[in-house]
Amino acid sequence: MRTAHTVVQVRAAEAALMATVPDGTLMDRAATGLATACVDFLGGAYGVDVLIVAGSGANGGDALYAGARLARRGARVAAILLNPAKAHAGGLAALRSAGGHVVPEDEREDAVARADLVLDGIVGIGGKPGLRPEAVRVMELVQRYDVPVVAVDVPSGIDVDTGETPEPHVRAAVTVTFGTHKVGLLVDPGASAAGVVHLVDIGLGPYLPDPVVESLQASDVAALLPVPDRTSHKYTRGVLGVVAGSDQYTGAAVLAVSGALGGPLGMVRYVGPDEPARLVRARWPEVVAGEGRVQAWVVGSGLGEAPERAEDVARALAGDVPVLVDADGLRHVLGRCEGEVLLTPHEGELARMLEVERTDVTARRLHYAREAADRWNATVLLKGATTVVAPPSGPVRVNSVGTPWVATAGSGDVLSGICGALLAGGLSPLDAGSMGCFLHETAGVLASRGGPIVAEDIAAALPDAYRFVREAGDAESA
Numbered sequence: 452m453r454t455a456h457t458v459v460q461v462r463a464a465e466a467a468l469m470a471t472v473p474d475g476t477l478m479d480r481a482a483t484g485l486a487t488a489c490v491d492f493l494g495g496a497y498g499v500d501v502l503i504v505a506g507s508g509a510n511g512g513d514a515l516y517a518g519a520r521l522a523r524r525g526a527r528v529a530a531i532l533l534n535p536a537k538a539h540a541g542g543l544a545a546l547r548s549a550g551g552h553v554v555p556e557d558e559r560e561d562a563v564a565r566a567d568l569v570l571d572g573i574v575g576i577g578g579k580p581g582l583r584p585e586a587v588r589v590m591e592l593v594q595r596y597d598v599p600v601v602a603v604d605v606p607s608g609i610d611v612d613t614g615e616t617p618e619p620h621v622r623a624a625v626t627v628t629f630g631t632h633k634v635g636l637l638v639d640p641g642a643s644a645a646g647v648v649h650l651v652d653i654g655l656g657p658y659l660p661d662p663v664v665e666s667l668q669a670s671d672v673a674a675l676l677p678v679p680d681r682t683s684h685k686y687t688r689g690v691l692g693v694v695a696g697s698d699q700y701t702g703a704a705v706l707a708v709s710g711a712l713g714g715p716l717g718m719v720r721y722v723g724p725d726e727p728a729r730l731v732r733a734r735w736p737e738v739v740a741g742e743g744r745v746q747a748w749v750v751g752s753g754l755g756e757a758p759e760r761a762e763d764v765a766r767a768l769a770g771d772v773p774v775l776v777d778a779d780g781l782r783h784v785l786g787r788c789e790g791e792v793l794l795t796p797h798e799g800e801l802a803r804m805l806e807v808e809r810t811d812v813t814a815r816r817l818h819y820a821r822e823a824a825d826r827w828n829a830t831v832l833l834k835g836a837t838t839v840v841a842p843p844s845g846p847v848r849v850n851s852v853g854t855p856w857v858a859t860a861g862s863g864d865v866l867s868g869i870c871g872a873l874l875a876g877g878l879s880p881l882d883a884g885s886m887g888c889f890l891h892e893t894a895g896v897l898a899s900r901g902g903p904i905v906a907e908d909i910a911a912a913l914p915d916a917y918r919f920v921r922e923a924g925d926a927e928s929a
Protein backbone atom coordinates (compact mmCIF):
# COMPACT_ATOMS: atom_id res chain seq x y z
CA MET A 452 0.00 0.00 0.00
CA ARG A 453 1.27 3.46 -0.83
CA THR A 454 0.26 5.94 1.82
CA ALA A 455 0.26 9.73 1.82
CA HIS A 456 0.26 12.17 4.71
CA THR A 457 -0.36 15.87 5.11
CA VAL A 458 2.37 18.43 5.68
CA VAL A 459 1.30 18.82 9.32
CA GLN A 460 1.54 15.05 9.86
CA VAL A 461 4.97 14.93 8.20
CA ARG A 462 6.27 17.85 10.25
CA ALA A 463 5.14 16.23 13.51
CA ALA A 464 6.71 12.88 12.60
CA GLU A 465 9.90 14.63 11.50
CA ALA A 466 10.16 16.47 14.83
CA ALA A 467 9.67 13.24 16.80
CA LEU A 468 12.26 11.39 14.74
CA MET A 469 14.74 14.28 14.84
CA ALA A 470 14.74 14.19 18.62
CA THR A 471 16.26 10.70 18.41
CA VAL A 472 19.04 11.22 15.86
CA PRO A 473 22.03 13.58 15.51
CA ASP A 474 21.52 16.91 13.69
CA GLY A 475 21.66 16.65 9.94
CA THR A 476 20.84 12.93 9.83
CA LEU A 477 17.54 13.29 8.00
CA MET A 478 18.88 15.66 5.39
CA ASP A 479 21.81 13.31 4.91
CA ARG A 480 19.45 10.38 4.33
CA ALA A 481 17.32 12.46 1.99
CA ALA A 482 20.30 13.72 -0.03
CA THR A 483 21.78 10.22 -0.31
CA GLY A 484 18.51 8.80 -1.65
CA LEU A 485 18.11 11.74 -3.99
CA ALA A 486 21.61 11.40 -5.44
CA THR A 487 21.10 7.65 -5.96
CA ALA A 488 17.80 8.28 -7.79
CA CYS A 489 19.56 10.83 -10.05
CA VAL A 490 22.29 8.33 -10.89
CA ASP A 491 19.63 5.70 -11.69
CA PHE A 492 17.77 8.19 -13.88
CA LEU A 493 20.90 9.28 -15.76
CA GLY A 494 22.43 5.80 -15.93
CA GLY A 495 25.59 7.10 -14.20
CA ALA A 496 27.11 10.31 -12.86
CA TYR A 497 30.51 10.63 -14.50
CA GLY A 498 30.71 13.47 -17.02
CA VAL A 499 27.05 14.52 -16.86
CA ASP A 500 25.89 18.11 -16.32
CA VAL A 501 23.55 18.54 -13.38
CA LEU A 502 21.92 21.89 -12.70
CA ILE A 503 20.38 22.60 -9.30
CA VAL A 504 17.68 25.23 -8.96
CA ALA A 505 17.66 26.01 -5.25
CA GLY A 506 15.23 28.08 -3.19
CA SER A 507 15.74 29.37 0.32
CA GLY A 508 14.63 26.40 2.43
CA ALA A 509 15.71 22.88 3.35
CA ASN A 510 14.35 21.65 0.01
CA GLY A 511 17.15 23.60 -1.66
CA GLY A 512 19.49 22.17 1.00
CA ASP A 513 18.60 18.62 -0.01
CA ALA A 514 19.31 19.45 -3.64
CA LEU A 515 22.68 21.08 -2.83
CA TYR A 516 23.84 18.16 -0.66
CA ALA A 517 22.76 15.68 -3.35
CA GLY A 518 24.63 17.82 -5.88
CA ALA A 519 27.78 17.52 -3.75
CA ARG A 520 27.45 13.73 -3.83
CA LEU A 521 26.97 13.73 -7.59
CA ALA A 522 30.00 16.02 -8.04
CA ARG A 523 32.11 13.60 -6.03
CA ARG A 524 31.01 10.86 -8.41
CA GLY A 525 32.25 12.82 -11.41
CA ALA A 526 29.25 14.94 -12.42
CA ARG A 527 29.69 18.62 -13.34
CA VAL A 528 27.31 20.30 -10.93
CA ALA A 529 26.16 23.91 -10.99
CA ALA A 530 23.54 25.70 -8.92
CA ILE A 531 21.17 28.57 -9.65
CA LEU A 532 20.39 30.21 -6.32
CA LEU A 533 17.02 31.97 -6.47
CA ASN A 534 17.73 33.83 -3.25
CA PRO A 535 21.54 33.76 -2.72
CA ALA A 536 21.40 35.52 0.65
CA LYS A 537 19.12 32.80 2.08
CA ALA A 538 20.52 29.74 0.31
CA HIS A 539 21.08 26.73 2.57
CA ALA A 540 24.56 27.45 3.97
CA GLY A 541 25.59 23.87 4.78
CA GLY A 542 24.41 22.53 1.44
CA LEU A 543 26.15 25.29 -0.49
CA ALA A 544 29.42 24.76 1.35
CA ALA A 545 29.22 21.01 0.69
CA LEU A 546 28.57 21.60 -3.01
CA ARG A 547 31.47 24.03 -3.31
CA SER A 548 33.92 21.79 -1.51
CA ALA A 549 32.95 18.92 -3.85
CA GLY A 550 33.81 21.08 -6.86
CA GLY A 551 30.36 22.45 -7.72
CA HIS A 552 29.83 26.13 -8.49
CA VAL A 553 27.13 28.80 -8.45
CA VAL A 554 25.90 30.06 -11.83
CA PRO A 555 26.15 33.87 -12.24
CA GLU A 556 22.88 35.51 -13.24
CA ASP A 557 23.96 36.33 -16.79
CA GLU A 558 25.02 32.73 -17.46
CA ARG A 559 21.78 31.04 -16.47
CA GLU A 560 20.56 30.33 -19.98
CA ASP A 561 23.87 28.71 -20.99
CA ALA A 562 23.78 26.59 -17.84
CA VAL A 563 20.26 25.36 -18.62
CA ALA A 564 21.12 24.69 -22.26
CA ARG A 565 24.06 22.53 -21.16
CA ALA A 566 22.26 20.56 -18.46
CA ASP A 567 21.42 16.86 -18.75
CA LEU A 568 19.27 17.08 -15.65
CA VAL A 569 17.69 19.80 -13.53
CA LEU A 570 17.16 19.24 -9.81
CA ASP A 571 14.11 21.18 -8.63
CA GLY A 572 14.96 22.28 -5.09
CA ILE A 573 12.91 25.47 -5.33
CA VAL A 574 10.43 24.70 -2.60
CA GLY A 575 9.20 21.60 -0.74
CA ILE A 576 6.61 21.03 1.93
CA GLY A 577 7.25 24.52 3.33
CA GLY A 578 6.03 26.24 0.18
CA LYS A 579 2.82 27.92 -0.82
CA PRO A 580 1.32 26.87 -4.17
CA GLY A 581 2.85 28.70 -7.11
CA LEU A 582 6.29 29.86 -8.18
CA ARG A 583 7.81 33.30 -7.78
CA PRO A 584 8.62 35.21 -11.01
CA GLU A 585 12.32 34.44 -10.84
CA ALA A 586 11.66 30.71 -10.53
CA VAL A 587 9.16 30.92 -13.38
CA ARG A 588 11.81 32.51 -15.62
CA VAL A 589 14.32 29.74 -14.89
CA MET A 590 11.77 26.95 -15.34
CA GLU A 591 10.64 28.45 -18.66
CA LEU A 592 14.22 28.09 -19.86
CA VAL A 593 14.26 24.49 -18.61
CA GLN A 594 11.10 23.81 -20.59
CA ARG A 595 12.42 25.57 -23.68
CA TYR A 596 15.61 23.46 -23.68
CA ASP A 597 13.57 20.37 -22.82
CA VAL A 598 15.77 19.36 -19.89
CA PRO A 599 14.33 16.54 -17.73
CA VAL A 600 13.54 17.55 -14.15
CA VAL A 601 13.95 15.51 -10.98
CA ALA A 602 11.80 17.18 -8.32
CA VAL A 603 13.01 17.16 -4.73
CA ASP A 604 10.22 15.95 -2.40
CA VAL A 605 7.46 17.55 -4.54
CA PRO A 606 7.30 19.37 -7.88
CA SER A 607 7.60 22.97 -6.68
CA GLY A 608 4.44 25.02 -6.91
CA ILE A 609 1.79 22.29 -6.49
CA ASP A 610 -0.50 22.39 -3.48
CA VAL A 611 1.17 19.64 -1.47
CA ASP A 612 -1.88 18.65 0.59
CA THR A 613 -4.44 18.51 -2.23
CA GLY A 614 -2.71 18.00 -5.57
CA GLU A 615 -4.30 21.19 -6.84
CA THR A 616 -2.23 23.34 -9.20
CA PRO A 617 -3.88 26.76 -9.22
CA GLU A 618 -0.60 28.53 -10.00
CA PRO A 619 2.52 27.96 -12.14
CA HIS A 620 4.38 24.82 -11.05
CA VAL A 621 7.20 22.51 -12.05
CA ARG A 622 6.57 19.46 -14.24
CA ALA A 623 8.94 16.65 -13.32
CA ALA A 624 9.97 13.40 -14.99
CA VAL A 625 10.71 11.93 -11.56
CA THR A 626 9.90 13.09 -8.04
CA VAL A 627 12.05 11.80 -5.20
CA THR A 628 10.03 12.16 -2.02
CA PHE A 629 11.09 11.58 1.57
CA GLY A 630 9.60 9.60 4.44
CA THR A 631 6.09 9.17 3.00
CA HIS A 632 4.16 10.17 -0.09
CA LYS A 633 2.61 13.62 -0.04
CA VAL A 634 -1.07 13.81 -0.98
CA GLY A 635 -0.36 16.00 -4.01
CA LEU A 636 1.87 13.29 -5.50
CA LEU A 637 -1.00 10.82 -5.70
CA VAL A 638 -3.93 13.07 -6.65
CA ASP A 639 -4.27 14.80 -10.01
CA PRO A 640 -3.40 17.30 -11.36
CA GLY A 641 -0.42 17.26 -8.96
CA ALA A 642 0.21 13.56 -9.61
CA SER A 643 0.66 14.21 -13.33
CA ALA A 644 3.15 16.99 -12.57
CA ALA A 645 5.18 14.63 -10.36
CA GLY A 646 6.00 12.02 -13.02
CA VAL A 647 7.33 8.76 -11.61
CA VAL A 648 7.43 8.99 -7.81
CA HIS A 649 10.30 7.42 -5.92
CA LEU A 650 10.03 7.17 -2.12
CA VAL A 651 13.18 7.40 0.00
CA ASP A 652 12.89 5.87 3.47
CA ILE A 653 14.37 8.29 6.01
CA GLY A 654 13.04 6.46 9.08
CA LEU A 655 9.79 8.42 9.50
CA GLY A 656 7.55 5.33 9.44
CA PRO A 657 7.16 4.63 13.18
CA TYR A 658 6.25 8.26 13.84
CA LEU A 659 3.57 8.65 11.17
CA PRO A 660 -0.14 8.53 12.07
CA ASP A 661 -2.83 6.96 9.85
CA PRO A 662 -2.56 8.30 6.32
CA VAL A 663 -5.16 10.54 4.69
CA VAL A 664 -4.73 8.99 1.25
CA GLU A 665 -3.86 5.42 0.23
CA SER A 666 -3.09 3.76 -3.08
CA LEU A 667 -3.53 0.00 -3.43
CA GLN A 668 -0.70 -2.01 -4.97
CA ALA A 669 -1.06 -5.44 -6.59
CA SER A 670 -0.29 -7.29 -3.34
CA ASP A 671 -3.00 -5.32 -1.49
CA VAL A 672 -5.58 -6.12 -4.17
CA ALA A 673 -4.47 -9.76 -4.25
CA ALA A 674 -4.87 -10.05 -0.48
CA LEU A 675 -8.46 -8.77 -0.66
CA LEU A 676 -9.64 -10.62 -3.79
CA PRO A 677 -12.32 -13.23 -3.13
CA VAL A 678 -11.24 -16.66 -4.36
CA PRO A 679 -13.70 -19.59 -4.32
CA ASP A 680 -12.93 -22.72 -2.32
CA ARG A 681 -14.24 -26.29 -2.58
CA THR A 682 -17.39 -25.47 -0.64
CA SER A 683 -18.35 -22.48 -2.81
CA HIS A 684 -21.39 -22.47 -5.07
CA LYS A 685 -22.91 -19.77 -7.20
CA TYR A 686 -25.02 -18.29 -4.43
CA THR A 687 -22.24 -18.18 -1.82
CA ARG A 688 -19.95 -16.51 -4.40
CA GLY A 689 -22.50 -13.73 -4.80
CA VAL A 690 -25.26 -12.77 -7.21
CA LEU A 691 -25.27 -9.32 -8.77
CA GLY A 692 -28.38 -7.65 -10.11
CA VAL A 693 -27.69 -5.33 -13.07
CA VAL A 694 -30.20 -2.61 -13.90
CA ALA A 695 -28.59 -0.98 -16.93
CA GLY A 696 -29.35 -0.18 -20.55
CA SER A 697 -32.52 0.78 -22.35
CA ASP A 698 -33.96 0.38 -25.83
CA GLN A 699 -31.92 3.42 -26.76
CA TYR A 700 -28.67 2.37 -25.03
CA THR A 701 -28.54 -1.40 -25.37
CA GLY A 702 -24.74 -1.48 -25.29
CA ALA A 703 -24.62 -0.24 -21.69
CA ALA A 704 -26.47 -3.38 -20.58
CA VAL A 705 -24.15 -5.74 -22.45
CA LEU A 706 -21.01 -3.95 -21.24
CA ALA A 707 -22.03 -3.64 -17.59
CA VAL A 708 -22.85 -7.36 -17.57
CA SER A 709 -19.59 -8.24 -19.29
CA GLY A 710 -17.68 -6.27 -16.63
CA ALA A 711 -19.59 -8.08 -13.90
CA LEU A 712 -18.88 -11.50 -15.41
CA GLY A 713 -15.17 -10.66 -15.35
CA GLY A 714 -15.38 -10.42 -11.56
CA PRO A 715 -15.49 -12.93 -8.73
CA LEU A 716 -19.22 -13.65 -8.54
CA GLY A 717 -21.44 -16.66 -9.00
CA MET A 718 -24.23 -15.28 -11.14
CA VAL A 719 -25.65 -12.14 -12.78
CA ARG A 720 -29.33 -11.26 -12.96
CA TYR A 721 -30.26 -8.72 -15.62
CA VAL A 722 -33.29 -6.50 -15.01
CA GLY A 723 -34.36 -4.25 -17.89
CA PRO A 724 -36.44 -3.82 -21.05
CA ASP A 725 -36.91 -6.69 -23.53
CA GLU A 726 -34.49 -5.59 -26.22
CA PRO A 727 -31.38 -5.11 -24.05
CA ALA A 728 -32.37 -8.27 -22.13
CA ARG A 729 -32.49 -10.22 -25.41
CA LEU A 730 -29.06 -8.89 -26.43
CA VAL A 731 -27.53 -9.62 -23.03
CA ARG A 732 -28.80 -13.21 -23.10
CA ALA A 733 -27.72 -13.73 -26.69
CA ARG A 734 -24.22 -12.66 -25.71
CA TRP A 735 -24.20 -14.25 -22.25
CA PRO A 736 -26.53 -17.30 -21.98
CA GLU A 737 -25.46 -17.75 -18.34
CA VAL A 738 -27.23 -14.53 -17.32
CA VAL A 739 -30.68 -14.87 -15.75
CA ALA A 740 -33.21 -12.23 -16.81
CA GLY A 741 -35.64 -10.79 -14.29
CA GLU A 742 -35.78 -9.95 -10.59
CA GLY A 743 -34.65 -12.30 -7.86
CA ARG A 744 -32.51 -12.41 -4.75
CA VAL A 745 -29.14 -10.64 -5.15
CA GLN A 746 -26.22 -9.69 -2.89
CA ALA A 747 -25.68 -6.32 -4.61
CA TRP A 748 -27.11 -4.08 -7.34
CA VAL A 749 -25.53 -2.09 -10.12
CA VAL A 750 -27.96 0.52 -11.38
CA GLY A 751 -27.67 3.33 -13.81
CA SER A 752 -25.60 3.05 -16.97
CA GLY A 753 -27.62 3.73 -20.12
CA LEU A 754 -30.96 3.94 -18.32
CA GLY A 755 -31.92 7.02 -20.31
CA GLU A 756 -34.26 9.55 -18.81
CA ALA A 757 -37.51 7.51 -18.65
CA PRO A 758 -39.18 8.35 -15.32
CA GLU A 759 -39.97 4.72 -14.47
CA ARG A 760 -36.23 3.98 -14.30
CA ALA A 761 -36.05 6.42 -11.37
CA GLU A 762 -38.21 3.90 -9.51
CA ASP A 763 -35.70 1.12 -10.25
CA VAL A 764 -32.95 3.21 -8.70
CA ALA A 765 -35.07 4.18 -5.70
CA ARG A 766 -36.08 0.53 -5.13
CA ALA A 767 -32.46 -0.64 -5.18
CA LEU A 768 -31.43 2.13 -2.79
CA ALA A 769 -34.28 1.28 -0.42
CA GLY A 770 -33.29 -2.39 -0.27
CA ASP A 771 -30.96 -4.06 2.17
CA VAL A 772 -28.02 -4.95 -0.09
CA PRO A 773 -25.14 -2.76 -1.33
CA VAL A 774 -25.84 -0.64 -4.41
CA LEU A 775 -23.57 0.89 -7.03
CA VAL A 776 -25.14 3.84 -8.84
CA ASP A 777 -23.60 4.99 -12.11
CA ALA A 778 -24.26 7.44 -14.95
CA ASP A 779 -27.97 8.22 -15.52
CA GLY A 780 -28.84 6.60 -12.20
CA LEU A 781 -26.95 9.35 -10.38
CA ARG A 782 -29.74 11.81 -11.27
CA HIS A 783 -32.03 9.80 -9.04
CA VAL A 784 -29.87 9.77 -5.91
CA LEU A 785 -31.74 12.49 -4.10
CA GLY A 786 -31.14 12.47 -0.37
CA ARG A 787 -28.52 11.05 1.95
CA CYS A 788 -28.00 7.32 1.40
CA GLU A 789 -28.44 4.58 3.93
CA GLY A 790 -26.56 1.31 3.87
CA GLU A 791 -23.62 0.57 1.61
CA VAL A 792 -23.69 2.75 -1.50
CA LEU A 793 -21.02 3.37 -4.12
CA LEU A 794 -21.57 6.30 -6.50
CA THR A 795 -19.37 6.31 -9.62
CA PRO A 796 -19.62 9.68 -11.41
CA HIS A 797 -17.21 11.11 -13.95
CA GLU A 798 -16.24 14.76 -13.51
CA GLY A 799 -19.20 16.10 -15.51
CA GLU A 800 -21.69 14.03 -13.52
CA LEU A 801 -20.17 15.04 -10.20
CA ALA A 802 -20.21 18.70 -11.26
CA ARG A 803 -23.93 18.40 -12.05
CA MET A 804 -24.65 16.66 -8.74
CA LEU A 805 -22.83 19.34 -6.77
CA GLU A 806 -24.00 22.21 -8.98
CA VAL A 807 -20.50 23.44 -9.74
CA GLU A 808 -18.55 23.84 -12.98
CA ARG A 809 -16.84 20.80 -14.44
CA THR A 810 -13.55 22.74 -14.55
CA ASP A 811 -13.83 23.20 -10.77
CA VAL A 812 -14.07 19.43 -10.28
CA THR A 813 -11.10 18.84 -12.61
CA ALA A 814 -9.03 21.33 -10.59
CA ARG A 815 -10.12 20.08 -7.12
CA ARG A 816 -10.78 16.35 -7.49
CA LEU A 817 -10.03 15.34 -3.91
CA HIS A 818 -12.02 18.20 -2.47
CA TYR A 819 -15.20 17.52 -4.46
CA ALA A 820 -15.05 13.72 -4.10
CA ARG A 821 -14.86 14.19 -0.33
CA GLU A 822 -17.62 16.78 -0.38
CA ALA A 823 -19.94 14.45 -2.30
CA ALA A 824 -19.15 11.50 -0.01
CA ASP A 825 -20.06 13.65 2.93
CA ARG A 826 -23.21 15.10 1.34
CA TRP A 827 -24.67 11.75 0.17
CA ASN A 828 -23.22 9.61 2.97
CA ALA A 829 -21.88 7.27 0.29
CA THR A 830 -18.54 6.20 -1.11
CA VAL A 831 -17.82 8.31 -4.18
CA LEU A 832 -15.61 6.98 -6.96
CA LEU A 833 -14.62 9.92 -9.14
CA LYS A 834 -13.40 8.57 -12.48
CA GLY A 835 -10.36 10.02 -14.19
CA ALA A 836 -6.69 9.40 -14.97
CA THR A 837 -6.08 8.94 -11.25
CA THR A 838 -9.43 7.76 -9.91
CA VAL A 839 -10.32 8.99 -6.42
CA VAL A 840 -12.47 6.80 -4.15
CA ALA A 841 -13.70 8.78 -1.15
CA PRO A 842 -15.62 7.04 1.65
CA PRO A 843 -17.86 9.06 4.00
CA SER A 844 -15.02 8.91 6.55
CA GLY A 845 -11.47 7.63 6.71
CA PRO A 846 -8.62 7.59 4.19
CA VAL A 847 -9.36 8.25 0.54
CA ARG A 848 -8.06 5.72 -1.99
CA VAL A 849 -6.53 6.79 -5.28
CA ASN A 850 -5.58 4.60 -8.19
CA SER A 851 -2.20 5.18 -9.77
CA VAL A 852 -1.97 2.27 -12.24
CA GLY A 853 -3.37 2.20 -15.75
CA THR A 854 -3.28 3.47 -19.27
CA PRO A 855 -4.99 6.42 -20.98
CA TRP A 856 -6.23 3.89 -23.59
CA VAL A 857 -9.06 2.86 -21.22
CA ALA A 858 -10.67 6.27 -21.81
CA THR A 859 -13.04 4.85 -24.42
CA ALA A 860 -16.84 4.67 -24.86
CA GLY A 861 -18.43 2.07 -22.60
CA SER A 862 -15.35 1.74 -20.39
CA GLY A 863 -17.32 3.16 -17.45
CA ASP A 864 -20.07 0.56 -17.95
CA VAL A 865 -17.48 -2.22 -17.67
CA LEU A 866 -16.08 -0.54 -14.54
CA SER A 867 -19.52 -0.46 -12.93
CA GLY A 868 -19.88 -4.20 -13.64
CA ILE A 869 -16.57 -5.25 -12.10
CA CYS A 870 -17.06 -3.01 -9.05
CA GLY A 871 -20.58 -4.42 -8.65
CA ALA A 872 -19.23 -7.97 -8.84
CA LEU A 873 -16.85 -7.18 -5.99
CA LEU A 874 -19.70 -5.67 -3.95
CA ALA A 875 -21.69 -8.87 -4.53
CA GLY A 876 -18.61 -10.80 -3.43
CA GLY A 877 -18.90 -9.17 -0.02
CA LEU A 878 -16.41 -6.30 -0.27
CA SER A 879 -17.12 -2.85 1.13
CA PRO A 880 -17.87 0.01 -1.28
CA LEU A 881 -14.37 1.40 -0.63
CA ASP A 882 -12.64 -1.91 -1.38
CA ALA A 883 -14.96 -2.76 -4.28
CA GLY A 884 -14.46 0.65 -5.88
CA SER A 885 -10.69 0.83 -5.46
CA MET A 886 -10.07 -2.83 -6.36
CA GLY A 887 -12.49 -2.69 -9.28
CA CYS A 888 -10.66 0.33 -10.61
CA PHE A 889 -7.30 -1.42 -10.19
CA LEU A 890 -8.52 -4.53 -12.04
CA HIS A 891 -10.19 -2.46 -14.77
CA GLU A 892 -7.03 -0.43 -15.39
CA THR A 893 -4.84 -3.52 -15.26
CA ALA A 894 -7.15 -5.20 -17.79
CA GLY A 895 -6.82 -2.09 -19.95
CA VAL A 896 -3.02 -2.30 -19.80
CA LEU A 897 -3.03 -6.03 -20.64
CA ALA A 898 -5.51 -5.59 -23.50
CA SER A 899 -3.91 -2.47 -24.92
CA ARG A 900 -0.18 -3.20 -24.79
CA GLY A 901 0.24 0.35 -26.08
CA GLY A 902 -2.46 0.26 -28.77
CA PRO A 903 -6.13 1.27 -29.02
CA ILE A 904 -8.82 -0.83 -27.33
CA VAL A 905 -12.59 -0.83 -27.00
CA ALA A 906 -14.60 -1.42 -23.84
CA GLU A 907 -15.26 -5.08 -24.71
CA ASP A 908 -11.50 -5.69 -24.83
CA ILE A 909 -11.21 -4.41 -21.25
CA ALA A 910 -14.00 -6.73 -20.10
CA ALA A 911 -12.45 -9.68 -21.95
CA ALA A 912 -9.10 -9.04 -20.24
CA LEU A 913 -10.53 -8.91 -16.69
CA PRO A 914 -9.89 -12.60 -15.93
CA ASP A 915 -6.28 -12.09 -17.05
CA ALA A 916 -6.06 -9.01 -14.84
CA TYR A 917 -7.34 -11.10 -11.94
CA ARG A 918 -4.63 -13.72 -12.57
CA PHE A 919 -1.98 -11.03 -13.10
CA VAL A 920 -2.82 -9.33 -9.80
CA ARG A 921 -2.73 -12.63 -7.90
CA GLU A 922 0.66 -13.54 -9.41
CA ALA A 923 2.09 -10.05 -8.83
CA GLY A 924 0.76 -10.18 -5.27
CA ASP A 925 2.46 -13.55 -4.68
CA ALA A 926 5.71 -12.18 -6.10
CA GLU A 927 5.55 -8.98 -4.01
CA SER A 928 4.90 -10.84 -0.78
CA ALA A 929 7.49 -13.59 -1.52
Ligand SMILES: NC(=O)C1=CN([C@@H]2O[C@H](COP(=O)(O)OP(=O)(O)OC[C@H]3O[C@@H](n4cnc5c(N)ncnc54)[C@H](OP(=O)(O)O)[C@@H]3O)[C@@H](O)[C@H]2O)[C@@H](O)CC1
Nearest residue numbers: 465477478507508509510574575576577578579581583604
Ligand atom coordinates in the same frame (compact mmCIF):
# COMPACT_ATOMS: atom_id res chain seq x y z
N1 LIG B 1 10.06 16.63 6.55
C1 LIG B 1 11.15 15.89 6.66
O1 LIG B 1 11.14 14.92 7.34
C2 LIG B 1 12.37 16.27 5.95
C3 LIG B 1 12.37 17.35 5.08
N2 LIG B 1 13.40 17.63 4.31
C4 LIG B 1 13.31 18.68 3.30
O2 LIG B 1 12.88 19.88 3.85
C5 LIG B 1 11.87 20.44 3.02
C6 LIG B 1 11.07 21.43 3.77
O3 LIG B 1 11.97 22.47 4.06
P1 LIG B 1 11.51 23.89 4.66
O4 LIG B 1 10.64 23.67 5.78
O5 LIG B 1 12.74 24.66 4.91
O6 LIG B 1 10.65 24.49 3.50
P2 LIG B 1 10.95 24.64 1.93
O7 LIG B 1 9.80 24.00 1.28
O8 LIG B 1 12.28 24.23 1.50
O9 LIG B 1 11.00 26.22 1.72
C7 LIG B 1 10.13 27.05 2.41
C8 LIG B 1 10.59 28.46 2.16
O10 LIG B 1 10.52 28.75 0.77
C9 LIG B 1 9.98 30.04 0.57
N3 LIG B 1 8.77 29.87 -0.24
C10 LIG B 1 7.51 29.58 0.17
N4 LIG B 1 6.68 29.43 -0.86
C11 LIG B 1 7.42 29.63 -1.96
C12 LIG B 1 7.12 29.60 -3.33
N5 LIG B 1 5.90 29.34 -3.79
N6 LIG B 1 8.14 29.83 -4.20
C13 LIG B 1 9.38 30.07 -3.77
N7 LIG B 1 9.70 30.11 -2.45
C14 LIG B 1 8.74 29.89 -1.57
C15 LIG B 1 9.73 30.65 1.91
O11 LIG B 1 10.87 31.39 2.30
P3 LIG B 1 11.05 32.95 1.96
O12 LIG B 1 11.81 32.97 0.65
O13 LIG B 1 9.71 33.57 1.87
O14 LIG B 1 11.89 33.46 3.08
C16 LIG B 1 9.64 29.43 2.81
O15 LIG B 1 10.06 29.69 4.12
C17 LIG B 1 11.14 19.23 2.55
O16 LIG B 1 10.31 19.45 1.45
C18 LIG B 1 12.29 18.32 2.24
O17 LIG B 1 12.82 18.62 0.95
C19 LIG B 1 14.58 16.76 4.28
O18 LIG B 1 15.71 17.51 4.31
C20 LIG B 1 14.69 15.75 5.38
C21 LIG B 1 13.58 15.46 6.19
Ligand SMILES: [K+]
Nearest residue numbers: 571574603607
Ligand atom coordinates in the same frame (compact mmCIF):
# COMPACT_ATOMS: atom_id res chain seq x y z
K1 LIG C 1 10.87 20.81 -5.05
